Amino acid sequence: MATVEVRFSALPGHVRTGRLIAAAVARRSGMPEGGLDDLRLAVGEACARAVDRHRRAAADQPVTMLLSADDACFTVTVVDEAGTVGPVELPDPERHGEQPEPVEPWPSGVGIAVIAGLVDDLAVIERSDFGGSRVRMSWRLPSTRPAWVESSLP
Amino acid sequence: MDLSLSTRTEGDRTVVVVGGEIDVYTAPKLREQLIDLVSSGTYDLVVDMEGVDFLDSTGLGVLVGGLKRVRAHEGSLRLVCTQERILKIFRITGLTKVFPIHASVEDAVAATD
Numbered sequence: 001m002a003t004v005e006v007r008f009s010a011l012p013g014h015v016r017t018g019r020l021i022a023a024a025v026a027r028r029s030g031m032p033e034g035g036l037d038d039l040r041l042a043v044g045e046a047c048a049r050a051v052d053r054h055r056r057a058a059a060d061q062p063v064t065m066l067l068s069a070d071d072a073c074f075t076v077t078v079v080d081e082a083g084t085v086g087p088v089e090l091p092d093p094e095r096h097g098e099q100p101e102p103v104e105p106w107p108s109g110v111g112i113a114v115i116a117g118l119v120d121d122l123a124v125i126e127r128s129d130f131g132g133s134r135v136r137m138s139w140r141l142p143s144t145r146p147a148w149v150e151s152s153l154p
Numbered sequence: 155m156d157l158s159l160s161t162r163t164e165g166d167r168t169v170v171v172v173g174g175e176i177d178v179y180t181a182p183k184l185r186e187q188l189i190d191l192v193s194s195g196t197y198d199l200v201v202d203m204e205g206v207d208f209l210d211s212t213g214l215g216v217l218v219g220g221l222k223r224v225r226a227h228e229g230s231l232r233l234v235c236t237q238e239r240i241l242k243i244f245r246i247t248g249l250t251k252v253f254p255i256h257a258s259v260e261d262a263v264a265a266t267d
Contacts, residue, residue, distance in 0.1 A: 012179040016156070037239040044210050048178040110211050110247070117246035 007062040010054030018047035029069035042118040045111040046078035046135040053082035083131030173205035176213030188220035197229025200262040232262040
């Protein structure tokens, strides 16, 4: 199984990094060009969710993204280490104009709802022991793929 | 820069031309542009998305925020978008029912509510 692991600081600017790397590895793993837009969007949503969770939980650790391909599927797993994540604070309309408001994400769940419409298989796993969660997204691969993908370690 | 913005007037509408990627990193720039327009009394907007390569849920949230702001002043926010890869997130979230989406700036400028 071919695997790539990426870790990046929980910064909004690196969400793009995550989705571009995922698209590059997916393409090399045999994912058709036509499926890459969906993959970029889904991975972007998962990375943005992880970055947001880290920032709200003040977690210093980087976000992790695991990419792997086997005979049937290409899988991207985004792992966050955010322990106890606080509630999302929606902007107060009465305070508009007093100070620059951060761009608040949607209430949690919209990103996952978007991902669900873009993947063949989705699992969102919350880790109750030491916090954090993982979003695992899979896409089926066509049966004919580049030869180098098929070579596996003994 | 990942996101480009420019504005022009057409008739009684202000067209905001967006290029590049609208994601969690670049969306604040679009948000500020929409806020500035509303603050300056511009309430009938057309957002031209034909040059947009990527749009995620944060970008959608900014567009929804813009729609709410103009509607608070009896205004309108229309989109121009023919790219299926950008329309897909509107379809998944059901927001095709919320935003008027047009095939051209001409159509959007001419449309009435």
